[in-house]
Amino acid sequence: MKNCLGLIAVLLLMAACAVPPPYLYYGDTSHSYYKAVKKQDAASVAHYKASLEDVFAKSTRLRISVPPGLYCDYAMLLLANNELAGAKVYFQKEKDAWSESAAFMDFLMQRYSVKD
């Protein structure tokens, strides 16, 4: 009986401490984007790209959506590097993740000639 009460107490404590997971995780992307815009050097851009990849990985682990716009931002980085096929994949990911982006993603794919 004592053990049972102890277990219930622990369970109640765990339930009280459980914090709901964030519904979006942005990591360091905004700050690293600012640095990339400001400095415009290869190191800052690489850091920004890595921060986006970190968000993609962590969002998958947490089973939450990648924040709006970040797949598109990644596609823009790939475009700047002339990686057209990769850019298309990420424009499409944005469109699939956020249906309201469809018109703009189609426009961008057309504009940068990455659409079929």
Next chain:
Amino acid sequence: MGKIVKRTIIATILLAVLLLITACAPPPMSLKSAFPKMYENPPTTILILPPINKSTASDAKEYFACSLSEAIGRKGYYPMPVEATFGVLRDEGLYDTENITPAVLANFKQYFGVDAVLITSIEEWEKSYAIVAGSLTITAKFALLSTANADTLWDFTTKTKVSLGSDNENFLVALLETAVKTAVEDYFPNCQKANIMTMDAALPSGKHHPAYGQDGDKTIPASKHAVIEISK
């Protein structure tokens, strides 16, 4: 006896003054009564227009431009991707927000599916420095305009005060630290925090936010103006 009468009179006067002050301060407003259009026909997609910089700080525009997307996204809206949209606006000669007309807004709706645009005006970006106390004051006005009819759906003003002083007990070290902090501080995190706090406090939650449709009774100052204090 005289003392008691005197104290009663003073207490009565104090009470009257307090009541007068309370009566003068406008009561806070609910989000739904302050911004009814945000609940009648809530926008889903928001295009962040390049901020208008009326301050003397040349960096202020980029601080805002790079941090607003996260603040809007966290509130449950779809902010159009900033890097891509700014590129399009530049190429189309629409980078100056002051020149955006209702006809242009209608085009954003028709071609990109944008429901509203966010106009940000940086009114003040002032750094002050006094011996071991430094501070930054940012005042910004925000407005969401419908792309369908150019109606103002939401507007709010925030004054953010960031304390930049040093807490080092050694006076000379504190003096030096405050001077260095005020001069070379990376202000981006402050601006980002201020924008997130502003949207969190005053912008009704969007479609993707867990509180969507449930925050109508949340209150804001009737002046639609708030002061945010950030201490380091």
